[in-house]
Amino acid sequence: MNNLKITKIKESRASSIDFDNLSFGKTFTDHMYVADYIDGEWTNMEIRPLENLSVHPGNLAWHYGQSIFEGMKATRDEAGTPLLFRPEEHIYRLNASARRMCMPEISEEMFLEAVHSLVKLEKDWIPSPEGSALYIRPFMFATDEAIGVRPSDTYKFIICTLPVGPYYPKPVKLKAEETYIRAAQGGVGEAKTAGNYAASLYPAKLAKEEGYDQIMWLDAKEFKYVQEVGTMNIFFVIGDEVITPATTGTILKGITRKTIIEILKDEGYKVTERPITIDEVVEANKKGELKEVFGTGTAAVIAVVDEIKFRDYVMHLNPDNYIVAKLAKSTINGLRNRTIADTRGWVVEAGATIDA
Numbered sequence: 001m002n003n004l005k006i007t008k009i010k011e012s013r014a015s016s017i018d019f020d021n022l023s024f025g026k027t028f029t030d031h032m033y034v035a036d037y038i039d040g041e042w043t044n045m046e047i048r049p050l051e052n053l054s055v056h057p058g059n060l061a062w063h064y065g066q067s068i069f070e071g072m073k074a075t076r077d078e079a080g081t082p083l084l085f086r087p088e089e090h091i092y093r094l095n096a097s098a099r100r101m102c103m104p105e106i107s108e109e110m111f112l113e114a115v116h117s118l119v120k121l122e123k124d125w126i127p128s129p130e131g132s133a134l135y136i137r138p139f140m141f142a143t144d145e146a147i148g149v150r151p152s153d154t155y156k157f158i159i160c161t162l163p164v165g166p167y168y169p170k171p172v173k174l175k176a177e178e179t180y181i182r183a184a185q186g187g188v189g190e191a192k193t194a195g196n197y198a199a200s201l202y203p204a205k206l207a208k209e210e211g212y213d214q215i216m217w218l219d220a221k222e223f224k225y226v227q228e229v230g231t232m233n234i235f236f237v238i239g240d241e242v243i244t245p246a247t248t249g250t251i252l253k254g255i256t257r258k259t260i261i262e263i264l265k266d267e268g269y270k271v272t273e274r275p276i277t278i279d280e281v282v283e284a285n286k287k288g289e290l291k292e293v294f295g296t297g298t299a300a301v302i303a304v305v306d307e308i309k310f311r312d313y314v315m316h317l318n319p320d321n322y323i324v325a326k327l328a329k330s331t332i333n334g335l336r337n338r339t340i341a342d343t344r345g346w347v348v349e350a351g352a353t354i355d356a
């Protein structure tokens with residue numbers, strides 16, 4: 001693919017950014033990638049200066065929610081080479097979300113060209129401090145101008161990039177939720193679609209009022225099985241077993257989740273993907289066997305949990321004693337800055353195959 005048009009800004013804002021004090025999600029880089037889906041094909045692929053979009057009020061995405069996205073990160077090694085982590089996994093998942101939401105798929109070639117070209121262009125925006133990265137936000141939404149519930153015929157695919165610090169700078173407190181649900185079997189829980197996050201906002205607000213950072217979702221049928229946290233997948237270390245809920249349709253198939261499972265298995269841990277009930281977590285805590293709880297996600301990376309509330313029972317944990325979460329975090333961060341050798345082919349140089 002060589003039809004990507006690139007228009008560069010005159011002067012980058014990168015030199016005005018304090019990369020040592022980045023919060024998450026507030027600063028956008030100079031450029032964005034944009035493509036249109038018209039007449040059954042992707043066209044108008046372009047990287048251009050970041051700007052507002054002009055959108056018709058009847059935009060179908062706003063009314064009926066055809067909107068999906070991904071979250072990826074670019075890092076750099078000590079020599080400053082920009083790096084991507086398992087980028088192809090993100091197009092597989094974006095396309096799975098697209099199928100579920102009745103949206104068009106994107107070829108792996110088009111997606112990788114877009115990500116590589118944009119990150120290569122924005123390489124001066126990749127922060128080097130530990131725990132920070134260039135967050136990459138590919139997203140697609142419907143653009144037909146109409147009122148009426150039907151799939152759109154036209155779409156936009158955009159990628160923005162943002163230098164970010166840690167999503168959770170402190171240990172996280174979770175509330176196990178028994179009134180609201182995130183996803184039911186047969187629903188859209190496995191898709192990375194905007195509505196899943198919108199639905200989490202009100203319960204998360206109530207949890208915040210009680211002093212909790214996020215919801216730990218239970219299954220929609222029995223409020224029994226742990227699912228995930230609103231912003232990440234969840235892992236428990238009980239005795240010598242590392243457990244994460246099996247993804248059976250209602251849980252986002254996290255790429256960091258998958259990565260951590262592989263890393264921990266290679267390190268010799270017994271890692272099990274299986275149903276886990278909140279009662280099992282409570283019982284393990286009562287017996288002193290609940291050793292660690294941590295979340296995984298692109299934004300969160302590895303976020304340690306220091307408190308979980310279920311009904312009136314509050315579990316206090318001490319992340320200072322966590323061994324598995326520390327190993328997971330140092331390994332994924334080490335792979336991402338190439339201080340740990342990548343033997344699995346996960347780390348790729350951004351722009352290595354692009355002429356841009």
Ligand code: COI
Binds near residue numbers: 070230
């Ligand atoms: C990510 O981890 O990349 C997400 O999209 C989740 C969101 C909390 C930022």
